[in-house]
Amino acid sequence: MSVTAIEKTKLAADFIRQQATVQPRLGLVLGSGLGVLADEITEANVVPYNEIPHFPVSTVEGHVGQLVLGKLEGQPVIAMQGRFHYYEGYTMQDVTFPIRVMKELGVETLIVTNAAGGINKNFNAGELMLIRDHINFQFNNPLIGPNQSEWGVRFPDMSEAYDPAYNQLAKRVAESFGVNLQEGVYVGVTGPSYESPAEIRMFGNLGADVVGMSTVPEVIVARHAGIRVLGISCISNMAAGINDQPLTHDEVMETAEQVKPQFIRLVKGIVQDILHI
Numbered sequence: 260m261s262v263t264a265i266e267k268t269k270l271a272a273d274f275i276r277q278q279a280t281v282q283p284r285l286g287l288v289l290g291s292g293l294g295v296l297a298d299e300i301t302e303a304n305v306v307p308y309n310e311i312p313h314f315p316v317s318t319v320e321g322h323v324g325q326l327v328l329g330k331l332e333g334q335p336v337i338a339m340q341g342r343f344h345y346y347e348g349y350t351m352q353d354v355t356f357p358i359r360v361m362k363e364l365g366v367e368t369l370i371v372t373n374a375a376g377g378i379n380k381n382f383n384a385g386e387l388m389l390i391r392d393h394i395n396f397q398f399n400n401p402l403i404g405p406n407q408s409e410w411g412v413r414f415p416d417m418s419e420a421y422d423p424a425y426n427q428l429a430k431r432v433a434e435s436f437g438v439n440l441q442e443g444v445y446v447g448v449t450g451p452s453y454e455s456p457a458e459i460r461m462f463g464n465l466g467a468d469v470v471g472m473s474t475v476p477e478v479i480v481a482r483h484a485g486i487r488v489l490g491i492s493c494i495s496n497m498a499a500g501i502n503d504q505p506l507t508h509d510e511v512m513e514t515a516e517q518v519k520p521q522f523i524r525l526v527k528g529i530v531q532d533i534l535h536i
């Protein structure tokens with residue numbers, strides 16, 4: 260007899276709970292090149308994705324695929340070191356399964372991060388952007404199919420998918436730390452090819468400030484589950500056509516390397532207070 264999605268979620272959560280040193284309240288999804296934040300977690304214990312029942316298995320060679328549970332700035336957290344991308348061939352349900360498991364473990368707040376391409380010409384590679392809203396341009400949705408009413412409603416509201424109170428906190432922390440934090444709209448595309456200049460012009464006309472290949476499905480599922488969300492993009496490079504540079508993944512990783520100190524300082528500052536608002 261096939262195992263239901265709810266049963267798979269509970270089996271994965273039970274496995275993780277047996278190994279966890281904390282009961283996490285805050286979830287972190289760490290995007291390309293940003294997994295280093297998990298190294299800041301104390302009292303940490305690591306659970307490799309390939310040991311967790313029903314967890315997707317990372318297909319990317321040498322890609323760290325593990326959960327890190329412990330304390331970050333004294334708060335009980337669970338961090339994904341390595342995420343699953345739709346472009347790898349995972350289903351939308353695979354991509355978002357870790358968010359369902361986080362909810363089952365008791366997570367009520369999620370910080371989602373990513374590397375993104377800059378579209379807004381006032382932005383620069385190496386800057387951080389607070390996500391105010393997103394555009395789903397992945398021609399799919401993780402909630403398509405029968406609704407699991409114990410997870411959430413059939414038609415979840417997305418009008419404040421990125422929590423306004425969290426965004427006010429992030430701006431206060433950025434200002435206090437002297438971090439130049441941009442703010443804007445993230446458009447999620449499927450990838451894996453980078454966008455064409457014509458597509459970037461279109462996304463700009465549609466109101467997008469950065470583009471990326473992740474985040475949107477995880478946020479939709481988090482909101483469906485009643486998890487409050489804060490999102491931060493690391494502008495890894497300017498998207499196609501914004502300047503005359505060809506796009507490479509190496510450049511995405513190199514920029515993430517440069518922005519890491521600011522990113523870590525900002526997120527740790529946010530983590531100190533986010534569970535109290």
Ligand SMILES: Cc1cccnc1O
Pocket residue numbers: 374375376377450453454470471472495496497498499506511
């Ligand atoms: C992630 C990304 C970086 C740069 C340009 N486009 C993208 O989708």
